[in-house]
Amino acid sequence: LAKTTQPISMDSYEGQEVNITCSHNNIATNDYITWYQQFPSQGPRFIIQGYKTKVTNEVASLFIPADRKSSTLSLPRVSLSDTAVYYCLVGAASGGSYIPTFGRGTSLIVHP
Amino acid sequence: GAVVSQHPSWVICKSGTSVKIECRSLDFQATTMFWYRQFPKQSLMLMATSNEGSKATYEQGVEKDKFLINHASLTLSTLTVTSAHPEDSSFYICSARDGTRGENEQFFGPGTRLTVL
Numbered sequence: 001l002a003k004t005t006q007p008i009s010m011d012s013y014e015g016q017e018v019n020i021t022c023s024h025n026n027i028a029t030n031d032y033i034t035w036y037q038q039f040p041s042q043g044p045r046f047i048i049q050g051y052k053t054k055v056t057n058e059v060a061s062l063f064i065p066a067d068r069k070s071s072t073l074s075l076p077r078v079s080l081s082d083t084a085v086y087y088c089l090v091g092a093a094s095g096g097s098y099i100p101t102f103g104r105g106t107s108l109i110v111h112p
Numbered sequence: 113g114a115v116v117s118q119h120p121s122w123v124i125c126k127s128g129t130s131v132k133i134e135c136r137s138l139d140f141q142a143t144t145m146f147w148y149r150q151f152p153k154q155s156l157m158l159m160a161t162s163n164e165g166s167k168a169t170y171e172q173g174v175e176k177d178k179f180l181i182n183h184a185s186l187t188l189s190t191l192t193v194t195s196a197h198p199e200d201s202s203f204y205i206c207s208a209r210d211g212t213r214g215e216n217e218q219f220f221g222p223g224t225r226l227t228v229l
Contacts, residue, residue: 036220043116043205043220044156087155100146100207100218102156 004088004103013111018075020106022088025069033064033071036087038105044087047073075108083110114140116208118221125196126229133191133224135206143211145189146218147181150203162189196228 005023012018024033032051036044048055050062050071061074075082087105091098115138125131135145144163148156160176162168162183170176180192189208193200203225207218 041203041223041225043118043207043223045220046217049217099158099161101158102148104155 004090006086006088006103006106008104009107009109011109011111012078014079015077018078018082018108018110020073020075020086020088020108021070022073023070024088024090027068027090028092030092031090032092033062033068034089034091035060035062035071035073036089038085038087044102047086078108078110080110080112082108084108114138114208114210114219116142116206116219116221118204118206118224120224121222122225122227124227124229127197128195130192130194131196131226133193133204133206133226135189135191135208135221137187137208137210137219140208140210140219141186141212142189142208143186144209145183146207146209147179147189147191148205148207150205150223156205159191193226196226198228201226201228 034049035047037047038044048057048060048062050064052064055062063072085105085107087102089100117136119134146161147159149159150156158171159174160168160170160181162181164183164186168181178194183189203223205223207220209218
């Protein structure tokens with residue numbers, strides 16, 4: 001299983017762009033990178049998933065360099081409601097053998 | 113999108129009693145379900161993986177006789193905390209995966225807060 005490393009915490013202000021980087025040095029060839037958001041006392045919520053280069057959806061962008069040993073979740077113009085814990089997970093997107101395990105996550109606090 | 117529900121959302125019980133938590137996939141076949149436990153300010157810790165119709169696979173350090181998991185149908189898995197004690201107080205989260213689609217995307221339930229007095 002590819003181990004992930006993220007900063008424990010980050011602080012930002014409303015309206016700023018936030019970039020959270022995750023290191024996964026031993027990512028396997030068929031592994032995808034998935035990011036989740038979790039609010040207190042709620043289950044994790046899927047944000048975005050990617051394999052390489054750049055993926056963008058309505059809430060975030062995911063940048064993955066060519067070597068895929070890291071990934072960066074980019075949240076544009078954050079608001080107070082983006083205060084949450086963000087987790088990156090690495091694993092196969094198909095095949096049925098993937099057992100999702102969570103690292104420590106990054107606690108993002110957005111200030112007014 | 114796929115929806116996973118949990119019931120109850122919170123429960124308070126006396127020490128020594130057993131508590132059952134249900135996890136349901138509402139609009140897809142959950143061939144695999146995962147149970148996590150999360151203590152305050154900590155990450156989710158995987159407790160066990162269950163495939164429909166099979167015995168659950170428990171992670172190291174998780175007592176299978178204390179945390180009984182039943183995955184008898186494609187839409188329901190239950191976690192029973194037997195003889196609960198205060199140290200079992202935690203936030204329990206399930207997730208489900210539709211293996212028939214060949215994808216590993218998993219969908220999380222809203223979680224169940226267990227407080228043992």
